[in-house]
Amino acid sequence: xxxxxxxxxxxxxxxxxxxxxxxxxxxxxxxxxxxxxxxxxxxxxxxxxxxxxxxxxxxxxxxxxxxxxxxxxxxxxxxxxxxxxxxxxxxxxxxxxxxxxxxxxxxxxxxxxx
Amino acid sequence: xxxxxxxxxxxxxxxxxxxxxxxxxxxxxxxxxxxxxxxxxxxxxxxxxxxxxxxxxxxxxxxxxxxxxxxxxxxxxxxxxxxxxxxxxxxxxxxxxxxxxxxxxxxxxxxxxxxx
Numbered sequence: 001x002x003x004x005x006x007x008x009x010x011x012x013x014x015x016x017x018x019x020x021x022x023x024x025x026x027x028x029x030x031x032x033x034x035x036x037x038x039x040x041x042x043x044x045x046x047x048x049x050x051x052x053x054x055x056x057x058x059x060x061x062x063x064x065x066x067x068x069x070x071x072x073x074x075x076x077x078x079x080x081x082x083x084x085x086x087x088x089x090x091x092x093x094x095x096x097x098x099x100x101x102x103x104x105x106x107x108x109x110x111x112x113x114x
Numbered sequence: 115x116x117x118x119x120x121x122x123x124x125x126x127x128x129x130x131x132x133x134x135x136x137x138x139x140x141x142x143x144x145x146x147x148x149x150x151x152x153x154x155x156x157x158x159x160x161x162x163x164x165x166x167x168x169x170x171x172x173x174x175x176x177x178x179x180x181x182x183x184x185x186x187x188x189x190x191x192x193x194x195x196x197x198x199x200x201x202x203x204x205x206x207x208x209x210x211x212x213x214x215x216x217x218x219x220x221x222x223x224x225x226x227x228x229x230x
Contacts, residue, residue: 009154035219044118044223047218091157100145101162102159103159104149104158106154107157
């Protein structure tokens, strides 16, 4: 089974600064999908950004971007110009195109310091 | 469009009791998933429905857990009898059928289950 590792249980960032959350995964597949989800305190988990493994270009969504290194099996999330509303638990997830399971990491709790 | 809704949001029960969690997916989403997160651990897959059929239930911990999705609409997850290690947050998620696999999951708020 695929595994997803998030090695940073907690991170903090000063408001307006940039922070990078790390994620690595283990797979023998060549095609797959990667996602970052965000769960604010007491709120619903929502999709932040997604990346198809066959695309070389890193995905971006406004202040959120990824650094996808396929050979290294690394998928880090960069948050630029951090805002107080970015404080949340962030989960990295992997999905195989041949199955329907999503595999999640243990999450990184991000604190934004005013 | 209404999102995925879960009920109850919190449940505190004693060991040996029964609890039933409910999930209403987004209308039109054939895929429905149950996941569980124990404090500090990863979100673990429990099972996956496609419409009313169980596509994959490899993550169900044991036969104390029973999931149903009558008519392919809402789903229930029953734990009977509950044990201490069943405590955690149970997430439901739904997604559209996708030929390519890049359809994201839409999550509910989760049910926090505490077994005492």
